[in-house]
Amino acid sequence: AFVVTENCIKCKYTDCVAVCPVDAFHEGPNFLAIDPEICIDCDLCTPECPAEAIFQEDALPEGMEHFRELNINLAQLWPVITEVIPAPTDADEWDGVPDKEQYLLI
Ligand code: SF4
Ligand code: F3S
Numbered sequence: 001a002f003v004v005t006e007n008c009i010k011c012k013y014t015d016c017v018a019v020c021p022v023d024a025f026h027e028g029p030n031f032l033a034i035d036p037e038i039c040i041d042c043d044l045c046t047p048e049c050p051a052e053a054i055f056q057e058d059a060l061p062e063g064m065e066h067f068r069e070l071n072i073n074l075a076q077l078w079p080v081i082t083e084v085i086p087a088p089t090d091a092d093e094w095d096g097v098p099d100k101e102q103y104l105l106i
Helices: 015-019 067-077
Strands: 002-004 025-027 032-034 054-056
Touching (some): 002 032, 025 067, 032 067
Antiparallel strands (some): 002 054, 025 032
């Protein structure tokens, strides 16, 4: 399955959800999570993310491995999102900021 990682936090562009053929994305307050039970590994979402936040679970960048578990848990908690919504107005300012996990809202 594919996994949403830290750089999505506070960027939440949602371009990814429009291309997912199986509606695997779930929406939280400032982050999205992929349900690995639903994801069919099509890799359509990865190039759509302006924040380059999506990775295959076996190719997660160093330090992002725990996002695999986080996606599993948050996807169960949050509702499915299938349509693009406006990004936060300050999304571009947060793109690439390190250590954003502290701002993750559940
Ligand atoms: Fe959806 Fe494909 Fe991305 Fe999985 S890899 S979340 S199925 S778009
Ligand atoms: Fe997040 Fe990128 Fe989707 S910022 S909401 S994973 S397009």
